Amino acid sequence: MSAAAPTSTAYRRRASRPAGSRLELWSWYYFRVSGVLLLLLAFGHLAIMHIVNNVDAIDYHFVAERWRTVGWRVYDWLLLFLALTHGQNGLRIIIDDYLHRAPWRAAAHTANWFLLALFLLLGTATIVTFQPPPAR
Amino acid sequence: MTAGPPEITLRIRRSEPGITRQRWESFGVPLADRTTVLDALFWIVRERDRSLAFRCACRAAMCGSCAMVVNGDERLACKTPLAALATPIRVEPLRSLPVIKDLVVDMDTFFDRYQAVEPVVRTDERLAEPAIISPVDPTRLEIGAGLDCISCGACYSACPMVAADPDYLGPAALLRAFNVLSDQREGPEAAEARVAVFGRHGIWRCHGIQECTRVCPKALDPALAIRRLKRRAWSGEFGS
């Protein structure tokens, strides 16, 4: 028995995700999710460091005091992680836009991942292992 | 002494790749009330230089043959009045396509992009009867908004991502892809067959620059079609 002719409503209920690049799809979605979170975290960070405080006030003591509170370490690490992954995703897109020959693509993508890993590791190590001097 | 009709200067980019060097050539063309760029090109061929090469056919903005870059923007020469343009008027061939001679470009790559998206409806073989589609069905209206494409190549030429990525399918082919993928008469396998649309050189190379929509001589919106395709990729359905 063959299928009946589809009507508009029958069509609308059909939900089949088309085949295609899953990486690009999730990257597109991740930009938006991470971007919204970054709006809060990054704007907040700018405000705290440059409006509420000032580079004049930011020194070792400032960082040590701030990172006594675990909450700020979590905040800063989330900002680090989201900013690096959001940005690395963007750089990946730029590489795909402009570099088309295989050796250049491979080299640029490798460098991109390497930079992400390096700075994520370095930043995480800083936030997690920093011990403020004992309070006097 | 009677003054002649007012004159306007056209600067045309001439070239025959492999034969002559690229050069700009200026022509003074008489300006009448509704002279178009195409009128001017015909006048130049008749009165000044029979070797000037350009394409045209209908002269009525229907066939898409005379698309070219006028003062930096993609236009149809037959419906671009000279009087409204800043002088001297720069006339160049479409971008991102190989130049054959002067204003004539090789459109093969452009039409290859259509082939890559399977631009015709693949009717679901399981359908025994004709599909019943209301003329005011929202999806049908969305498809209708994009059906007037005359394949002139203006959007393809204007898109910076086409310039950046030689394999990018481009706005015209993706607009057509949206039209056929939205069609209710297609079966679910149709999207599977058009993997290129949802791949690295398909919709994901579009960054919403909107040059395609800006220059389309038929006022179509390829950028919107591509956004809808992205939503389709995410949700599995078309929103409106």
Added chain:
Amino acid sequence: MRWRGREAYWAWLLHRLSGVGVMLFLFLHVLDTSLVLFGPEAYEMFVFLYRAPLFRVLEVGLAAAVLFHGLNGVRIIVIDFVAEAARIQRPLMYATWTAFLALFLPAAFFMLRPVFPALGLLR
């Protein structure tokens, strides 16, 4: 919707440039912050640098990049996910630029105020 202006093109270009710019700064920033692991002298060597008038002006540029990138990103999200937004793209662009100026100008003022004398902006 058609309009002759190239606002969307410039917005895309600025979005890309600001993104790359902030990323490059981020690499530098992770590096300079990691100096806290080596004690006050190491860390404050860099901070001292950032207090110089030139760097404070560059920081204003950074703030501009972050603010524009984020606000333009909101515009992109709205256009992507709100179907009706396709019809109001130009007002959305104006709103983005307005929000940018509303946030950036006060921020720039606060950031540059301490160095107004050094920049020759106060008697």
